[in-house]
Amino acid sequence: MTDKRNNDEKDQQLEIFRVTDKGKDMTTNQGVKISEDELSLTAGVRGPTLMEDFHFREKMTHFDHERIPERVVHARGFAAHGEFQLYENMERYTKAKIFTDTSRKVPVFVRFSTVNGSRGSADTARDARGFATKFYTEEGNYDLVANNIPVFFIQDGIKFPDVVHSFKPEPHIDTPQASTAHDNFWDFVANNPENAHMVMWIMSDRAIPRSFRMMEGFGVNTFRLVNQQGEAFFVKFHWKPKLGTHSLIWEESQKLMGVDPDFHRHDLWEAIERGDYPEYELGIQILNEEDEFKFDFDILDATKLWPEEEVPVKIIGKMTLTRNVDNFFAETEQVAFHPGNVVPGIDFTNDPLLQARLFSYIDTQLIRLGGPNFHELPINRPIRQFYNNQRDGYGRKTINVGRVNFHRNSLAGNTPSPVPPEEGGYAHYEEKVEGRKIRARSTSFTDHFSQATMFWNSMSDPEKKHIIDAFSFELGKVKSISVRQQNVDLFANVNLEMARIIAKNIGVKEPVSGGSTVTKSSPALSQLNTVKSARTRKVAVIITNGFNGPFVKAVLDSWRTEGLVPEIISEDLGPVHGTNGVILNATQNVYTADSVLYDAVYMVRGSSKDMEFNRKVAHFLDEAFRHKKTLGATGEGRQWLELNQYTNKSGVISSDNASEFAKQFVEAVRQHRHWYR
Numbered sequence: 294m295t296d297k298r299n300n301d302e303k304d305q306q307l308e309i310f311r312v313t314d315k316g317k318d319m320t321t322n323q324g325v326k327i328s329e330d331e332l333s334l335t336a337g338v339r340g341p342t343l344m345e346d347f348h349f350r351e352k353m354t355h356f357d358h359e360r361i362p363e364r365v366v367h368a369r370g371f372a373a374h375g376e377f378q379l380y381e382n383m384e385r386y387t388k389a390k391i392f393t394d395t396s397r398k399v400p401v402f403v404r405f406s407t408v409n410g411s412r413g414s415a416d417t418a419r420d421a422r423g424f425a426t427k428f429y430t431e432e433g434n435y436d437l438v439a440n441n442i443p444v445f446f447i448q449d450g451i452k453f454p455d456v457v458h459s460f461k462p463e464p465h466i467d468t469p470q471a472s473t474a475h476d477n478f479w480d481f482v483a484n485n486p487e488n489a490h491m492v493m494w495i496m497s498d499r500a501i502p503r504s505f506r507m508m509e510g511f512g513v514n515t516f517r518l519v520n521q522q523g524e525a526f527f528v529k530f531h532w533k534p535k536l537g538t539h540s541l542i543w544e545e546s547q548k549l550m551g552v553d554p555d556f557h558r559h560d561l562w563e564a565i566e567r568g569d570y571p572e573y574e575l576g577i578q579i580l581n582e583e584d585e586f587k588f589d590f591d592i593l594d595a596t597k598l599w600p601e602e603e604v605p606v607k608i609i610g611k612m613t614l615t616r617n618v619d620n621f622f623a624e625t626e627q628v629a630f631h632p633g634n635v636v637p638g639i640d641f642t643n644d645p646l647l648q649a650r651l652f653s654y655i656d657t658q659l660i661r662l663g664g665p666n667f668h669e670l671p672i673n674r675p676i677r678q679f680y681n682n683q684r685d686g687y688g689r690k691t692i693n694v695g696r697v698n699f700h701r702n703s704l705a706g707n708t709p710s711p712v713p714p715e716e717g718g719y720a721h722y723e724e725k726v727e728g729r730k731i732r733a734r735s736t737s738f739t740d741h742f743s744q745a746t747m748f749w750n751s752m753s754d755p756e757k758k759h760i761i762d763a764f765s766f767e768l769g770k771v772k773s774i775s776v777r778q779q780n781v782d783l784f785a786n787v788n789l790e791m792a793r794i795i796a797k798n799i800g801v802k803e804p805v806s807g808g809s810t811v812t813k814s815s816p817a818l819s820q821l822n823t824v825k826s827a828r829t830r831k832v833a834v835i836i837t838n839g840f841n842g843p844f845v846k847a848v849l850d851s852w853r854t855e856g857l858v859p860e861i862i863s864e865d866l867g868p869v870h871g872t873n874g875v876i877l878n879a880t881q882n883v884y885t886a887d888s889v890l891y892d893a894v895y896m897v898r899g900s901s902k903d904m905e906f907n908r909k910v911a912h913f914l915d916e917a918f919r920h921k922k923t924l925g926a927t928g929e930g931r932q933w934l935e936l937n938q939y940t941n942k943s944g945v946i947s948s949d950n951a952s953e954f955a956k957q958f959v960e961a962v963r964q965h966r967h968w969y970r
Contacts, residue, residue: 332449349451354656369412375616379397386579407420419543430676433677435639439511441499447596473767486741492784499540506829509531514650516529533606536826542920575611579607588603593645629670629673631658663688749788750814751816831892833862833881833917835862866882883909888920894913896925925947944964
């Protein structure tokens, strides 16, 4: 790299502050040498993280304050209001009213987000997605801070700054944006094998969702539920979209970054505006405390999931998003989530990643929102009025009347006063904790590849191909041959044949050893086994004047009844005239529309005079066909299928009967893609 510094006065001034870390001993910011940088200080190998760990606190605090004003991660987000309705009383497991009172609809605010990119990045980048829900309950705010992937990169939160630093733009050039296809990230991956499982998910179709509305949410960490009798249960939380879990194709996601970088935002906003309210069912996986050690993985390890075939997901309620925000900044940008925002009946475990999050989330709000009073912002305020002796500080809005601001007191009758647990006061679960202060992790956390292999075994052939393609693209962007080779060798431990194909694609040596003896699979992990629905799918209807009016009208009316969303595309915007006085309104033309914006295409009629229009239509159809989408044609549109040899292919629908055509088309769209075409 060429040194472009200028030896002027300013450069000399900067030189005083330049530091090269390479080859140096690691120290704290106070200059104290560090003996361990990957494990937090805990009470025993599986005990809670201790707050006296000054290195962890310094490292995490510095990390949490690195960005102003956007979030360090999850900077690009979009949100909506809604409600949660419980199906079944869960008092057997918890005393939390949100999970015991089936009569009340609880207000919620949900923010979806990408993790890696800045606020100005595109929606459809390959990335994990945040799925954070704030429940405004009568007992106070409860935040379920989830992701669309059920596992995470690391086991101990002290490494969170490292993994985020690795996937963010490289600091010497500040590129690439919203992408892990660079040396730093893959160097981290190769040297931190605990992330192998998460990386398999990131390389899968799960990392490029079709929509926020078609995306699962997972609490990732293991929490506790505590009932009225003081019994505790381990729990993992799941959001299951009623429309099923579906994804984009890689080429689509790339093109959408240019065609519509706000694709997911527009999709959510428009669905809510037209009344197609997104719905998600809440599921829980429950384990009795005595079953903690009966699995071949540690239930507190955030790089592991609980296979649904072994621990079934019990559906207990439904969330519906019903209203868009009034002001993006005041609501979406200022909302502050924290996994420590819990209500009586929900508690924590010794999951070391969760323990770090309990510190980090509240800490990061202090710099983002200007002090300790961010709970007073309208979007963050609980619906239950808060009373305590906290006073003053940046952004204070409450005008506390009276002289007393301390506890205990006699001047105010010793109020506000604590509330006994039997009357609704929060009391932590009395878990027995013992052990020496050490930086170590239980040996039950050391298996990094079994579940990564299980994930691979669970994938269909198209999904496996997409994973290999994703690895090949990402590692193909890595300049260091050593880093490429290290990753191929690492993922040979997941599946040897997969690693060999990737090695060939990226120009490194094929691994000769490795492989896995794990044959276990989890069908629930494959998106081919998800719910399939045609509702809210967008259909591009390409049409020009002179179309068969009654036929097309019958088809579109039938589709709308089934929940499809047809959009008329013609030569010009405005009315398109068919026979028998049928008029349709074109809201797009081929200059403003693109096949990647739609789930399916209905070809009705090309143009007899505009050859440029026809050329664009031909490209439109070809791209949709390559992306495995449903194609349909009737009347003159059938010639386009025959000309391009699309007929008699899976997912290509044609009929002279309007009712039959509409029905077959809906069924084809319901499949999402026709992978084996």
